[in-house]
Amino acid sequence: xxxxxxxxxxxxxxxxxxxxxxxxxxxxxxxxxxxxxxxxxxxxxxxxxxxxxxxxxxxxxxxxxxxxxxxxxxxxxxxxxxxxxxxxxxxxxxxxxxxxxxxxxxxxxxxxxxxxxxxxxxxxxxxxxxxxxxxxxxxxxxxxxxxxxxxxxxxxxxxxxxxxxxxxxxxxxxxxxxxxxxxxxxxxxxxxxxxxxxxxxxxxxxxxxxxxxxxxxxxxxxxxxxxxxxxxxxxxxxxxxxxxxxxxxxxxxxxxxxxxxxxxxxxxxxxxxxxxxxxxxxxxxxxxxxxxxxxxxxxxxxxxxxxxxxxxxxxxxxxxxxxxxxxxxxxxxxxxxxxxxxxxxxxxxxxxxxx
Numbered sequence: 001x002x003x004x005x006x007x008x009x010x011x012x013x014x015x016x017x018x019x020x021x022x023x024x025x026x027x028x029x030x031x032x033x034x035x036x037x038x039x040x041x042x043x044x045x046x047x048x049x050x051x052x053x054x055x056x057x058x059x060x061x062x063x064x065x066x067x068x069x070x071x072x073x074x075x076x077x078x079x080x081x082x083x084x085x086x087x088x089x090x091x092x093x094x095x096x097x098x099x100x101x102x103x104x105x106x107x108x109x110x111x112x113x114x115x116x117x118x119x120x121x122x123x124x125x126x127x128x129x130x131x132x133x134x135x136x137x138x139x140x141x142x143x144x145x146x147x148x149x150x151x152x153x154x155x156x157x158x159x160x161x162x163x164x165x166x167x168x169x170x171x172x173x174x175x176x177x178x179x180x181x182x183x184x185x186x187x188x189x190x191x192x193x194x195x196x197x198x199x200x201x202x203x204x205x206x207x208x209x210x211x212x213x214x215x216x217x218x219x220x221x222x223x224x225x226x227x228x229x230x231x232x233x234x235x236x237x238x239x240x241x242x243x244x245x246x247x248x249x250x251x252x253x254x255x256x257x258x259x260x261x262x263x264x265x266x267x268x269x270x271x272x273x274x275x276x277x278x279x280x281x282x283x284x285x286x287x288x289x290x291x292x293x294x295x296x297x298x299x300x301x302x303x304x305x306x307x308x309x310x311x312x313x314x315x316x317x318x319x320x321x322x323x324x325x326x327x328x329x330x331x332x333x334x335x336x337x338x339x340x341x342x343x344x345x346x347x348x349x350x351x352x353x354x355x
Contacts, residue, residue: 002067004048005198007040012201021205021212023055033079035118036210037062039197043125044114047075051197052213058231063130063194063216072191073111074128080121087126088113090230094169103165106158108182108228119209130191131228132183132221135251139178141220145254149315149323152252153352155181155225159248160350162227163341170236173227177247184223193219252314270299278304279311283333322349 015021023029037060042048047064054061059078066073078085091110112127135155139145147155159181166173185191194216196202202214249257258275266289273290277283277297290299297303308324315323326349332338344350 002065002070004042004067005040005050005065007197008201013203015203015205015212017205017207019205022215023060024212026055026057028057031210032120034060034210035077035080035116035123037077038211039201039213042067043075043116047073047127049075050195051202051216053218054215063191064127072130072188074130076126076128077116078124078126080118080123082122085113085124085126085231086233087229087231088124090171090233090235093235094166094171097169099168101165101168103161103163106162106224106226107165108226109230128228130185130188131218131226132185132223133218134179135181135183135225136178137217138183138220139251144314146314147251149252149319153350155251156248157345157350158225159227160341160345164345166227166233167341171230172234172236173230173232174234175229175232176227178250180227180229181251182226182228183221184226185219185221186223190219190221253311257311267301270301274299274301274303278306279308280331280333319349326350 023034037049037052039049039051043064046066046068048067049062049064051063052060053063053074057079059076062075062077064073064075065071088110094104094107094109108128108131110126111129114125116123116125135147139147142148159176163173163176196216202216204214205212247256249255257279258272270290282295286295290297292298308327309320312320312324312327326344326347329339329344329347339347
């Protein structure tokens with residue numbers, strides 16, 4: 001077992017304590033919700049934090065050195081909660097699924113979990129194998145903040161292989177979006193470049209009860225992507241309620257395919273249906289909440305004048321036609337009419353010109 005390393009206590013930029021920084025800029029930030037992680041801290045007598053990788057409304061993420069196995073792990077320290085995290089249950093279930101599929105290679109699961117007591121309560125901690133940057137961040141480096149077709153096609157191909165594996169295991173990932181698709185890492189030696197906290201420590205905002213560190217970006221890799229974050233996954237045996245809207249459209253076009261985000265009232269309900277009708281056409285069965293007995297739209301919300309042909313602006317001619325055919329297959333009103341992930345892998349557009 002390796003000995004913990006000693007990190008510097010000086011030689012870094014100290015940031016203005018009066019200005020919000022990193023997780024403090026989030027709309028719902030409260031310091032009492034976050035565990036005050038320190039660089040060099042050892043969790044569970046095993047995982048030493050070596051740098052900060054990111055933050056969000058529900059957690060902060062750190063790169064750790066596993067002192068027992070002398071390798072890297074990624075540690076997600078959740079905000080204070082006593083609620084059981086469903087991602088742990090989903091990961092344990094999938095790891096116990098002994099059927100070899102191939103898609104498990106492209107699914108990033110929790111490898112270990114434990115809890116830590118902070119100043120204000122209990123914080124769940126999840127461990128993962130290291131991965132590269134999110135597809136979302138790689139998109140920001142590209143023209144138009146979106147993946148070109150030659151990158152979109154293989155990315156969605158690997159995602160569908162992962163989804164087929166999940167579906168065969170009776171698990172549904174309801175949160176497919178650029179944030180949850182990570183580039184893979186084959187050679188973890190590139191992570192040594194992340195360990196600059198000893199020679200070049202990151203800027204820090206020092207407060208009386210915590211230190212907020214600057215995030216270091218994960219390296220840009222060219223390895224096959226992984227589907228990650230199963231906090232919103234569902235088991236097929238459970239009854240599903242609420243909205244499920246994967247943001248895969250964002251990979252190729254800016255913005256979301258459907259804009260309305262909730263169903264808090266009748267107006268929100270009508271807004272969502274109006275958006276869907278504008279792109280998919282009317283459903284086969286009409287609700288009397290929104291249509292009259294003659295099938296005429298009666299809601300106060302107007303149906304937008306738009307189409308997938310207009311919204312899909314990044315492709316032209318025949319490429320656009322077969323891409324839209326791919327989309328149409330996935331956007332059927334009736335779930336039983338939508339193709340499975342395995343069937344979509346045989347789609348003309350997704351297979352590309354190499355088949």
